[in-house]
Amino acid sequence: MPRDFPAHVRDVYRIDLSGRYLGEPIPHPIGKGSGQLSLNVGQLETDAEAGLAFAVLKTVIAQDAAGAQSMAAWAIHETKMKVERRGAGWTVTWKGRGWDRSFDDYLALVRAGRDIREAGRLLTVPSVKYHLPRLDEPFREAEYAFTTRALASAWGASPLLLEKDFSPTLAGDALADEKQQILRWLREVPQRIRAHADVRLAMKLMNARFDDDFQREMMEAASSAAALVVFNRLFDSNAGVAFGGSELSNRNLRVLARLTPGASPGIPELSGTGNIHSGRLIVEYALRGCSSVQLHTFFQLPLEEYPATDGSRTQRALHALVFDPRDGLIAVLLEREAAGALERRGGELHFLDLLPNAHRPR
Numbered sequence: 041m042p043r044d045f046p047a048h049v050r051d052v053y054r055i056d057l058s059g060r061y062l063g064e065p066i067p068h069p070i071g072k073g074s075g076q077l078s079l080n081v082g083q084l085e086t087d088a089e090a091g092l093a094f095a096v097l098k099t100v101i102a103q104d105a106a107g108a109q110s111m112a113a114w115a116i117h118e119t120k121m122k123v124e125r126r127g128a129g130w131t132v133t134w135k136g137r138g139w140d141r142s143f144d145d146y147l148a149l150v151r152a153g154r155d156i157r158e159a160g161r162l163l164t165v166p167s168v169k170y171h172l173p174r175l176d177e178p179f180r181e182a183e184y185a186f187t188t189r190a191l192a193s194a195w196g197a198s199p200l201l202l203e204k205d206f207s208p209t210l211a212g213d214a215l216a217d218e219k220q221q222i223l224r225w226l227r228e229v230p231q232r233i234r235a236h237a238d239v240r241l242a243m244k245l246m247n248a249r250f251d252d253d254f255q256r257e258m259m260e261a262a263s264s265a266a267a268l269v270v271f272n273r274l275f276d277s278n279a280g281v282a283f284g285g286s287e288l289s290n291r292n293l294r295v296l297a298r299l300t301p302g303a304s305p306g307i308p309e310l311s312g313t314g315n316i317h318s319g320r321l322i323v324e325y326a327l328r329g330c331s332s333v334q335l336h337t338f339f340q341l342p343l344e345e346y347p348a349t350d351g352s353r354t355q356r357a358l359h360a361l362v363f364d365p366r367d368g369l370i371a372v373l374l375e376r377e378a379a380g381a382l383e384r385r386g387g388e389l390h391f392l393d394l395l396p397n398a399h400r401p402r
């Protein structure tokens with residue numbers, strides 16, 4: 041598994057795997073979603089070595105200069121994760137929430153990520169959960185100001201690339217009972233963040249406890265962001281846990297399919313997340329507008345689930361996603377070419393040509 045596998049794929053198959061995440065060109069579309077697999081420098085080093093395209097750091101809970109966190113309920117400690125089968129797929133059962141160490145520790149991780157990024161090895165992007173008010177309350181500007189400025193300074197370049205997480209546990213919280221309240225957050229949060237630094241923002245949308253139409257409304261409300269990550273895990277309110285698996289990808293793909301190509305003006309760049317465990321699933325998300333994907337669960341399967349017998353988990357996962365002879369990215373792109381659904385340009389097939397016209401990066 042060569043680290044520069046996109047160059048190998050281009051040479052051997054004449055396939056250009058290039059993708060795009062938050063406006064940045066990336067060598068292929070596969071990144072790591074925010075979570076327990078991007079908590080420390082060791083994990084980022086391993087991912088850089090494996091040739092991952094980007095990694096979103098664990099979500100930190102915003103704070104003001106005095107350290108007060110309105111969303112402190114999300115900064116809780118829980119380490120034990122259980123990787124379990126769910127239907128035909130996998131889910132991770134875990135009761136934890138956001139970053140549970142100090143904000144200074146998080147800034148140190150952002151700075152380490154900057155060094156790795158500046159060396160051209162891996163694009164690393166921080167993620168935040170900021171204060172979300174009730175309808176009759178104002179936003180706590182002090183949290184937005186302090187956290188955004190500190191991250192921008194640690195990130196060390198302009199613009200700061202940033203994700204704002206609306207998590208499944210938030211979807212399950214009483215705060216998210218009201219549609220109008222959620223829509224206000226999505227409309228107003230981007231400007232609250234951008235007021236304090238030059239930020240290119242991705243909004244990671246939750247699966248709210250409402251219908252598909254409302255998911256669509258959420259996308260429109262958040263469309264002043266530079267990108268949308270669609271959509272975080274589902275929430276099981278009986279068990280009190282978030283979950284993934286095929287129910288998650290079915291819902292996400294169903295909602296994304298409702299975006300009419302060419303007739304969804306203003307929907308920004310999309311990054312797909314949810315039960316992506318094959319190149320075929322990556323293609324399903326791309327056909328619905330996603331120029332990159334963010335995986336978590338597939339990077340933490342038992343080792344015997346990957347066909348490769350050597351390398352880090354990240355490498356083994358990338359190997360399966362790209363090279364699997366039936367469901368890998370290469371196989372599925374060639375299959376679409378044979379079916380007349382994808383054409384070569386300049387002798388090459390291009391991953392980004394899968395996207396509907398309206399979603400292709402200009």
Ligand SMILES: Cc1cc2nc3c(=O)[nH]c(=O)nc-3n(C[C@H](O)[C@H](O)[C@H](O)COP(=O)(O)O)c2cc1C
Nearest residue numbers: 073074075099132134205284313314315335336337
């Ligand atoms: C254990 C665990 C922790 C996670 N923590 C975060 C988080 O802190 N912030 C966030 O934006 N997403 C978080 N996620 C969501 C993942 O980034 C991803 O979007 C989601 O799990 C769907 O992808 P998957 O089906 O490949 O796991 C977490 C997921 C898992 C399984």
